[in-house]
Amino acid sequence: MRQLKLSKAFTLMESGPVVLVTTHDGKKDNIMTISWTMVNDFTPVFAITTGAWNHSxxxxxxxxxxxxxxxxxxxxxxxxxxxxxxxxxTDKFARFKLTPVQGKVVRAPLIKECLANMECKVIDIVKKHNIVVLEAVAAYVDTARKEKRTLHAVGNGTFIVDGRKIDRRKMMAAKIPSGA
Structure with missing residues (x-):
């Protein structure tokens, strides 16, 4: 094996998918791109990494x-x-020709063109690591959308696209929560 510089180690684990996070500041909507995401258990709790460097x-x-x-x-x-x-x-909805859709629970808009949207509430902010912990309170999927492949950032300006799906549900049945 060839040694990798520690400064590039994150490219081995950069998760995915890349997501768009919308907010509303009381006056206007905004969108930010986030590639640092995490699922917490089988509950609708997620985390993103962001901080003051992002306007949102x-x-x-x-x-x-x-x-x-x-x-x-x-x-x-x-x-x-x-x-x-x-x-x-920049009004990112206008500049990138995206359609804001009012959700049912939060004021931040859903993005119509996206495959899925989750309305979330912030349940914790871990300041030391700029981790924002979110609980989904509503979720939507556009089942009519033809393109369903998501993006995964490598962290160096390149992306990996989802490929074929491999089913091991029967093998993992004992660990998958009911209804998943």
Whole structure:
């Protein structure tokens, strides 16, 4: 094996999928691209890593809610573009021709063009590591959407796209919660 620089170790575990997180600051909607996500157990609790460097973080901290929207591979250039500009001076819904949809629980909008959306409440912020812990309070999937492959950031400007699905549900049945 060849040794890898520790500064690149994160590229071995960069999770996925890349998500879009919407917020509402009381005046306007915003979107940020996040590739650092984590599922916590089989409950609808998730975590993202973000901080003051993202314009949306102040709204996330203040209003304690957001929407996690899951884009697909056909949206890659929009996903990257959203991450390359700031909501301080850009209406990202308008610039990237995305449709905000009012959810049922939180004020932040869903994104119509995404495969899935989860309305979330902030249940904890771990300041030391910039981890925002979220609980999903509503979830939606666009079953009519033809493109369903999601994106996974490697962390160096490249992405991996989901491929074929391999089913091992029977083998893992004892560990999968009922209804999953």
């Amino acid at each position: 973080f102040a709204a996330l901290r203040k209003n304690r809610e957001c929407v996690i929207a899951i884009p697909t591979v056909d949206m890659l250039d929009k996903v990257v573009g959203i991450g390359m500009c700031s909501g301080t001076d």
